Amino acid sequence: MPDYSGLRINRQRLWESIMSMAEIGPGEAGGSRRLALTDEDKQGRDLFIKWCTEEDCKITIDDMGNIFARRNGKDNKLPPICSGSHLDTQPHGGKFDGIFGVLSALEVIRTLNENNIETNAPLEIVNWTNEEGSRFAPAMIASGVFAGLFEKKHAYSITDSEGLSLEQELNRIHYMGTEICGDHPMGALLEAHIEQGPILEREHDQVGIVIGGQGQRWFDVNLMGQDSHAGSTPMAGRRDALVAAAALIQLVQEIALSKAPFGVGTVGEMKVVPSSRNTIPGEVFLTVEFRHPDDSILLTMANEFIQFCEHTSSKTDVKIKPVEIWHNPPVRFDEMCIDAVDRAAQSLGYKNQKMISGAGHDAIQVSRKVPSAMIFVPCEAGLSHNESENAKPEDLEAGCNVLLHAMLDLAKNHE
């Protein structure tokens, strides 16, 4: 068995590819705007395919527009070891979210090509359609169809704000492939991504070995009190829905803090009615979400919250009605894939930690069907979905080197 332990990707080439991709659909503040299935997305896809073809990869496109670029191995009956992410962006997106994942997989292939290294299993680069969900909601729709989480018919029917359907737009930009989405063989999937959170940067780690995704429970909550005059209604006897909402916001905070560091809880959306300066608010609508990597702890968090709502409703004149609208169980990534990433990070000597993904990703969807794991790298101040999103070339390099060695490992080219 040859020793590839000294092999490294090319930091400069990786960085330049990311910067070149960012020029397509440039943002106004240094980021990018390549909404899914727009002309800009098509240009990004075309450039990606051009680069892959230059590396002698064979392109397959499925009927959700997902692109697979294959580099054959010695034993092409083996399912390919895949890596990738997405090239579409938020309306005011950054240069790295998704793009780093696709282009780090390309950089792995380039590195193997220039070193004439043949892997045992074939390798593939993947670009998933419409990860962001900004144009066609929900997010991660194509990896979701691939994993069997959504019906393709439903995905096709989703329309953007102008009424154009995903199916129409796939056809319009000529990315409606012939392979049936979900049929593509896949031995494993690794996804490299910026963290989109502050943990790695804060703890001075270069690499996150992502062992799974948080479970989520989402609630819609209505609080019903009574509007009344802010001047002539004494404090005693008020039915102030906003005061009740304030207690609820603090409760969500306390529940999450009690399950730190993995538990989080957020009131994100809120509407106050009538929202008049001198009227006691009679109604409040708000959303609550809890996340935790352990489903039983997540349930405990949700139950504490529901009990508080019931208790307040029975004890006071403000009625609180929480409705759970979504339960997304936690994902635990595949041990073989986690181990491959872990071994690569350790052997390369990068300061690292095992962590949970707070956000959703294509690999989390696909992990329900294919052995998967993820590699995180720090991003500046944890900022993402923002044109100011930034990452250091040396951190991207580290993540890409981990990806290289983890892929070699999974492709049975043990070092």
Add this chain to the structure above:
Amino acid sequence: MPDYSGLRINRQRLWESIMSMAEIGPGEAGGSRRLALTDEDKQGRDLFIKWCTEEDCKITIDDMGNIFARRNGKDNKLPPICSGSHLDTQPHGGKFDGIFGVLSALEVIRTLNENNIETNAPLEIVNWTNEEGSRFAPAMIASGVFAGLFEKKHAYSITDSEGLSLEQELNRIHYMGTEICGDHPMGALLEAHIEQGPILEREHDQVGIVIGGQGQRWFDVNLMGQDSHAGSTPMAGRRDALVAAAALIQLVQEIALSKAPFGVGTVGEMKVVPSSRNTIPGEVFLTVEFRHPDDSILLTMANEFIQFCEHTSSKTDVKIKPVEIWHNPPVRFDEMCIDAVDRAAQSLGYKNQKMISGAGHDAIQVSRKVPSAMIFVPCEAGLSHNESENAKPEDLEAGCNVLLHAMLDLAKNHE
């Protein structure tokens, strides 16, 4: 001196007048819609003048559209003892707010006329223009101009949502009078009104002897944190503006409770940015108001609030900027007027209490210039500015009888 102690108003006649007025600009749910200076307001004014003329009153209209209906006394060099309120309503207004005050004054005149009682000083009924402020903001604009609190030129320039000015509309409905607003002589002003709060009903009192109005301090408050991803941002290090806002809402509640029963504090308006289910809110705008009848206690309340904002801004990563946009000092009504109302309520044997007006009223504006006081009667559940607003005929009768005897008293017709 004749003994008028047995004199009483006519409950049925008062009630029927209120019900007749409510038929002009009928609401959809049992209330009224007579926005200031609309055709409906004109019809209401015309009916009022018709009724006053039938009682031999002499009508004067000033150049803010305020109407004065005079019943001469023995000594017409004395300034008139006045009573009234407003006939305009909220868009979804009730039948009693304002109307009871105008028509109870009319009922006093009718009662005196049918009993051939001549007062020493002349009496007058007043209808103030645009008390509600729903069409032309702010509220109580015409009584404010009368009292010298607003410039007439400014009042004229105020436009409604369609761009029509108050001056235009006064001319259009032919209620631009020739007398200069503020010049009308006035010896005293009493205003009867529904309480628009729950205190009298809760404490089973029929009459409130209003000794003054609360002072108010209003704030605009901006809270600035940082938007971030609700999944990938751990609890530690979040800059959640909504969690800070929740603490602030509870503080306002605590400050007000510590100054109960007279102190009140309310967060009425609130806006959360970006208000997205899975984004930690980075910005919140909210309004805070404090009210108290004692200006020094009101200042203490405001200072506690400002100190909390400063403390939080310096201690945490959420910056809170409160801006005081209005300070309206408390009003203490005239002792002579309060005593006249008090004596009337006691001698008539109505269960009563001295109280502070939580809401603003024309008499509170005018009290800065003319000796004034108010009489409150209970309204159902304290509900007002709502078509369901309701009051009992016997309570309106009680308030009107108190008004009758207090006016006789002030007109130097001592019983």
